[in-house]
Amino acid sequence: MCGIVGLHLRNPELHPRLGELLTDMLCEMQDRGADSAGVAVYGDPTWTPPGQGAVSLLELDLPAAEVEAAIGTALGVPVAVRAVDATLVVTVPVPSEELLAAARAAYPDALVAGFGADLAVLKGVGAPRDLAASWGLAGAQGWQGVGHTRMATESAVDPSGCHPYAVGPDQCLVHNGSFSNHATIRRELRAAGVEFDSENDTEVGARFVAKALADGKDVEVALKELCATFDGFYTLLVSNRDSFAVVRDAIACKPAVIAETDDWVAMASEYRALAGLPGVENARIWEPEPEVVYAWTR
Template sequence: MCGIAALQLKDPALRSQLGTLMHGMLCEIVERGPDSAGISVYGDARLNPEGVATVSLLDAGRPDGDIAAALTDLLGVPATVTTLGDTTLASAAASTDELSAALRIAAPGARQIGRGDSVATLKGIGDPVGLAEQFGLESVSGTQGVSHTRMATESAVTASGSHPFTVADDLCLVHNGSFSNHASIRRTLKAQGVEFDSDNDSEVAARYLATRLQAGDTLPEALENLKAVFDGFYTLVVTTADGLAVLRDPIACKPAIIAETDQWVAMASEYRALAGLPGIEDARIFEPEPGEVYSWTF
C-alpha cells in the first residue's frame, strides 16, 4: 500500500495556494504509507526561479555553502544550495546538464534524485507530515505537484527509494503497487547505458518512460508502451513540465480516484484526500478505468 495525491491547477488564481492544498491532500494519505515520502512541485518561484535549473541531491556530503562556492566557480554564475531535511536543492542559471555535471565535481558522493527547469523534488524517510513541514510545503506556490507516501514492499526504506522518481528533466513518476518483471527490464535498460539511483522497481518504470520520451513518444504513447512492457500492479501518476497523466494496470487492484473542475484536476488514492479541495462539491468525480491512459496538459 502507498498513497498518492496529485494536483494540477488550471486556474492561475489558485497557484499561490498550491502548497496549502497539497499539504491538505498529503495529510489524508499518510496512513497509506507512513515510512517515507516525497513531494515534487512545479513552478514555485522560490524553489524554481525562472531561467534557473534545479537539481535535487541526497547525501550531499558537504556543507551547503561549500557546494555553492564550488558550483559558482565551476559554472561562472552564482549558485544557491539549500538543504531541506534529507534533500539538498542546488540551483543556478545554467542548463540542467551543466548543473548536473558541475555537481558531480562539487558534491562527488551525492545521489542526484531530481532535475529540471520547472520541478523541485524533495524526499525523506519518516513521518510524511513532518517532512512536508521540513520542506515548507504550505508556503509553496506553483502550477502542479505530486506527493507520495510509501509503504515499502520490495526495497529498503531509504530516501532514495522514496518517490517521486524525477529521472529526466521535469519528469516525475509515482507508483502505488509493485512490478514483477522490473529486474529484466532494468537489465535491458542498463545494457542501453541507463544508470539507476536505487534498487526500487518504480525507478525502472520512470527510467523506461524517460527513454521512450527521449525516443519521441508523447507522454500518453510512452504510457501505452509501458503498459505493454511492464507486468504487475500499478497506479501511476506521471508529471512533466507540460502536464499530468494517470494509468492503472488492467487488473486495477490499486485504487485511484480523479476529480476535475474548470479550475483544477486532482488524483488521489482515496477520496478523502480530495474532500478539502475548493469546489469539490461540483467536481466531476470518477475512478480511472483499468488500463486506460488519462492525461491533462496546461
C-alpha cells in the same frame, strides 16, 4: 500499500495555495504509507526561481555555501543553494542538464532527487506529516505538485527508495503497486546504457518512461508501452512541467480516483485526499479505467 496524490492547477489565482492544498492531500494518505514520503513541486519562485535550471540533491551533508562555491566555480556563474530539510535545491541561470553535469562531477556520490526548470523534488524517511512540516511545504507555490507516501515492500527504507522518481528533465513518476518483471526490464535498460540509483522496482518504470520520452515519444505513447511491457499491479502518475498523466494496469486493483473542475485536475489513491479541494463538490469525479491513459497539458 502506498498513497499517491497529484494536483494540477489551471487557475493562476490558486497558485499561491499549491503547497497548502498539496500538504493536506499528502497528509490524508499517511495511513497508506508512513515510512517515507516525497513531493515534486513545479513553479515555486523561492525554491526554483523562474528561468533557472534546478537540481535537487540528497545524501550530501555539506554546508550550502560550500556547495555554492564548488558548483559555481565549475560553471563560472553565481549559484544559489537552498537547504530544504535534508534536500539541497541548487539553482543557477543555465540549462538544468548543464547544472546536473556540474553537480555530478563535483559530488558523484550525492543522490540526484530531480532536475529541471521549475522543479524541486524533496524526499525523506519518516512520517509524511512530519516531513511536510520540516519542508515547509504548506508555504510552497506553483502550478503543479505530486506526492507519495510509502509503505516499503520492494527495497530499503532510505532516500534512494523514496518516490517521486524524477530521473528525466522536468519529469517525475509515483507508483502504488509492484512490477513483477522489473528485474528483467532493469537488465535490458542497463544493457542500453541506463544507470540506476536504487533497487526499487518503481525506478525501473521511471527510467523506462524517461527513455521513451528522450527517444521522442509523448507521455501517452510511453505509458501505453509501459502497460504492454510491465507485469504487475500498479497505479502510476507521471508528470513534467507541462503535463500530468495517470494510468492503471489491466486489472486495476490498486485504488485511484480523479477529480476535475475548471480550476484544477487532481488525482489520489482515495477520495478523502481530494475532499478539501476548493469547489470539489462541483467536480467531475471518476475512477480511471484499466490501461486508459488520462493526460492533461498546461
